[in-house]
Amino acid sequence: MTRTMSPETMAIVKSTAPAIQQHGVAITTRMYERLFVDPDIKALFDQSAQMSGEQPKRLAAAILAFAQNADKVDALKPAIARMAARHVERRIKPEHYPAVADALLPAIKDVLGDGVNEAVLAAWGEAYWFLADVLIGEEAVLYEERSLSPA
Numbered sequence: 001m002t003r004t005m006s007p008e009t010m011a012i013v014k015s016t017a018p019a020i021q022q023h024g025v026a027i028t029t030r031m032y033e034r035l036f037v038d039p040d041i042k043a044l045f046d047q048s049a050q051m052s053g054e055q056p057k058r059l060a061a062a063i064l065a066f067a068q069n070a071d072k073v074d075a076l077k078p079a080i081a082r083m084a085a086r087h088v089e090r091r092i093k094p095e096h097y098p099a100v101a102d103a104l105l106p107a108i109k110d111v112l113g114d115g116v117n118e119a120v121l122a123a124w125g126e127a128y129w130f131l132a133d134v135l136i137g138e139e140a141v142l143y144e145e146r147s148l149s150p151a
């Protein structure tokens with residue numbers, strides 16, 4: 001794991017948990033709108049899970065759990081293992097992660113508007129890459145175990 005989260009970042013992320021709880025699905029729905037502008041990224045996703053609203057709900061729940069447990073990431077280990085397994089099934093690669101960051105962070109701003117300032121967005125950016133690195137690491141182990149190349 002190359003990245004860490006500072007105590008300040010953890011505190012800011014935790015303090016946004018109530019806003020994420022209230023607006024999480026709106027944020028992830030907006031995030032997918034932004035993400036699916038790229039047809040190659042869109043093709044990675046099962047569109048029936050999108051249409052039913054299931055996938056935005058799952059991602060919102062994951063983000064909320066992360067916000068609530070930002071200072072005790074061990075509590076998220078089982079959830080992280082499930083996400084990594086699903087990502088490997090869908091052949092998600094490390095190079096897909098920037099597109100999600102570039103969609104998620106503006107979506108937070110789109111939905112929460114004046115409720116977020118630069119410090120909050122910067123904290124979520126740091127938190128995203130912290131979690132992304134954990135997932136990328138777990139996924140690398142799974143690809144290795146299954147002798148599958150992510151390519």
Ligand code: HEM
Pocket residue numbers: 041044045046047049055058059062063082083086087090092096097098099100128131132135
């Ligand atoms: C920190 C970043 C990420 C988080 C927190 C996250 C979270 C999740 C969660 C919670 C699920 C649902 C797992 C389940 O089925 O229970 C999921 C599935 C999935 N994720 Fe991610 N993810 C992240 C990054 C990415 C990236 C970068 C991509 C590719 C662009 C991606 C593509 C997918 C796909 C294709 C699925 C399966 C959804 C389907 O059924 O079509 N994820 N992710």
